[in-house]
Amino acid sequence: MENLYLGVDIGSVSINIVAIDEQNELVFKLYTRNSGNPIQLVKKGLAKFKQEVEIDQYKVAGVGVTGSGRQLIAYVLGADTIKNEITAHARASTFYHPEAGTIFEIGGQDSKLIIVEDGIAVDFAMNTVCAAGTGSFLDHQAERLGIKIEDFGGMALEAERDVRIAGRCTVFAESDMISKQQYGFTKPEIIKGLSVALVRNYMNNLVRNRVLKGEYIFQGGVAANIGIKAAFEAEIGSEVIVPQYHDVMGAIGIAMLAKRDVKRSGQESNFRGFDLTEEEFATKSFECDDCANNCEVIKVIADGRTIAVTGDRCGKWTASLITDSSITANSSKSETTQTVVKDQAAAEEKLDLYKTDPEAEKQVMQELEELEKDDQTEKEDNILV
């Protein structure tokens, strides 16, 4: 039986699931649009996985989850590794392209720049305040122009003239686009203008004054857009490589990281198995007002059973899940331990093990003297007043 490693990328626009084997060869790949119910989509994805892959031949030895929705799905799947997209993308990229120096990654709602030296990420930047220059922006404009997003990039290459479109903000880009349209620019020209604006935006916000080096890799959902690729190449004056599996690089990367973590720890995977496709999941959240922190506590419930609690900073709710005892029993227990600790502390204090730092003491004394001096001058001031 061969080992398989699952990688799941829960992005804002797409949900990707991949499986790799020991040699990092892709055994399964799925790219689906995130329509807003990630748990349902992951369940469907796993069902498809079961159909396509002879699961009797394989054993899932590790699961990794990445993307902005990683926390919840990680509980549902029983993930071994939960990591951010940047680390995952860098990992996959440097595996397929060991000479990579610069990675452009444009996803649904964020864009990233990763600088790599000797296969290791040394610097990164991510769009800070808004979603301008990301996949969602293009999606929206394509819809406005009545073009399928898949054809969007190809059309840009048909443009004959250049037109400059304000690309800083989605809304302003739209009004600029409309005004340019009435000047008689064609759709392909407008699309090319948008692609150039997106790249210009990326360069100004993320690259800034960084010096870019090495092989240029372009990945993420937007990398499918040949218009953007061409705009990048024109901007940096060098060839840009789009990896074969550019749309699922995050999922591949996290699967590799899961493999590494499982190997390093030498433990069995926490994977909850394919049965979860039959389980019902729900989440509940509430604001805990027991202290000033007002944490938002999130509960993950599977088939009526709470399987995870997260979000509490003090650990009270998380702990309640582990001990599985009633809250009253819990609190009385903690009370007794508290008094024990108090007694202990009092006893320790009697021993007076604490020695003051002579240096610090000297300093304090000096400060005190200065303060006293100050006090006296102030008193004199007082008399004068």
Added chain:
Amino acid sequence: MRLSFPYMGPTIVYAKLLELLGHDVVMPPRPNKEIIDLGVKYSPEFACFPFKVITGTYLKLMEQGVDTLVTSGGHGPCRAGYYGEVHKKILHELGYDVEIIVIDSVRDDYKYFYQIAKRLKGNNSWLKVVQVLKIVYELTKALDEVEKKVEILRAYYDNTVINKIWLQAQEDFYTVKDNSDIKKYKQRYLKKLAAYSDQIPAAEDRLKIGIIGEIFVVLEQSINNQIEEKVNRFGFEVERSQYLSDWIRENILPFTANDLKEIEHKGEEFIEINIGGHAKENIGHAIDFKERGFDGIIHLKPFACLPELISQSVMDDLSNKYDIPVLTISIDEQTADANVLTRVEAFLDMIKEKNYREVM
């Protein structure tokens, strides 16, 4: 006079100061969603984020019949210098008759400081004032000392355990009456924390992050998305550029803080003139952290903060020259926790990977 003040960092210190001087003090509420929303609603749109949070805090305090607010001033081109005046205007326009007492640095205007001090001291003798100041200063130093330990230990031990001790410590410190109390609690909590110090690995395995930035977002956990705890959770120690005792040393006690001058001097390499806030000091702190062997810098900048915007623009050069990674995070009411977490995690991963080569 029914007094209160903005919520920033260990508030017990200000409360203690005013309380010991015999004032009727109302503890300000900790900034939460409601307060931030309130502040954003009634502040100018392009005011910096701390201003908005403080507006919200003041408005909330108005419900409790506070008639006087004590706050700190600022110097140089930073807008913090106008906070007092603008807040007064906003509150007056909303129909609250309230006085705002601004404590400016004793170094800026000795006479003005003296006037303010005279007002706040009430019927107390100057001797009493100095005694109170001494207690409060000792209190902040003790708190900062315990907190620095907490910021290290949380990286290596269950943060819920360490947090509990820290919360308890703050509560106990609130009850102090004199210096012997402070000493007692300091010893107690340092000892409690010392029990976990065997968790700290050998010096070469320790990873440290320095947090620099605008004082309000650096000090106030509730609005900086608990950045310190986040960093700690990934096994990194944290130290901030700002502690309250530093602020007191710098602004209230006239004869100390020479070490801070030195740090500021270091910052002159990148920012030659005083541009307000702590921009120059922050650059100095970044260099200082590097010299002390820290592995990375997280730079917190409130959205629309002028001095920190400038320091952000020199961070790239600083990072190159001193070979230390810097992550700048912009903070305002729109900041989502997931975004901050992703950036912090990626940043810390990057630092870790530097020291770790894979065996495939």
